């Protein structure tokens with residue numbers, strides 16, 4: 351495993367040019383993904399059928415030679431495995447029956463690993479098929495972000511339903527976060543058992559909370575997951591991505607104990623450099639720069655390499671790639687990162 355560059359960076363070493371991968375690298379911007387998606391039928395069939403999921407995980411590696419593959423699945427398989435209904439509608443996104451206070455005690459984790467066993471099978475098969483130098487990243491959603499979808503039953507612009515639920519029913523909300531955290535920790539442990547080298551915790555909606563709620567609803571449940579995963583797998587690096595955490599990023603690293611911080615594109619360079627002094631960072635090109643291409647892309651990549659290339663850096667976007675992004679722009683980004691000289 352010594353040849354996996356991303357793992358060297360996770361130990362705090364500086365690798366230049368940095369390892370590179372993209373959040374949502376398996377997805378609709380790839381014609382081969384769209385083809386598979388059509389064959390699978392629904393998005394969930396894609397996630398739960400290892401034949402499809404392995405193939406889709408490997409597609410971006412074959413095309414771009416990224417330094418890391420990320421398991422193809424979704425953060426919402428956890429509530430689904432807990433017995434909540436879930437479907438993905440074209441042009442809308444995930445849809446679930448909104449969860450109310452009385453539903454919390456009905457969440458049933460007794461079938462969790464049985465229902466998620468195709469995901470573990472996918473991890474095992476991907477690890478076997480990946481080149482040895484490619485890192486395999488497993489993942490889960492952070493409890494707060496997963497809860498926002500369970501409560502609203504869909505994506506919302508400001509996560510108001512979940513915030514309101516948290517303030518009006520604090521006990522039920524704490525219980526909900528506990529259940530998700532405990533299942534997510536077990537889920538990550540099983541992914542690591544199956545061959546994941548690194549895991550990432552996606553907290554896409556961390557940026558809408560006040561300081562106290564951020565501590566209570568983002569930091570604490572993620573710290574619990576980190577503690578439980580480390581107990582079983584003390585040396586497996588964990589990337590935390592509290593998107594939009596702004597000035598709370600430093601606190602988040604310190605209090606959750608994650609190995610590396612995923613930075614969104616709004617983090618100013620000077621702040622990113624300070625965060626990097628305490629450990630590895632990942633990011634943080636604005637996905638709209640990648641979509642735009644041309645000067646916007648060149649300038650964005652240059653700024654990250656110049657500002658963060660001197661320390662432990664995993665080059666990535668500041669959030670997922672969007673479906674309209676031209677493949678040539680991705681090729682250009684990878685080439686530019688790989689050919690960079692210090």
Ligand code: CP3
Pocket residue numbers: 372373374375376377378387393420421422423424425426438440442443444489491495505552554670
């Ligand atoms: O990164 C990867 O390539 C691995 C697979 C992955 C997916 N979702 C596949 C997916 C990962 C890591 C995720 C994480 C995820 N899922 C997050 C956190 C990261 C983020 O983007 O903020 C969230 C919030 C979700 C929930 C989710 N899944 C939403 C809101 C949507 C709809 C929006 C959209 O992009 O369509 C999904 C669907 C989804 N998950 C798709 C993919 C490739 C598109 C589904 C399709 O093919 O129709």
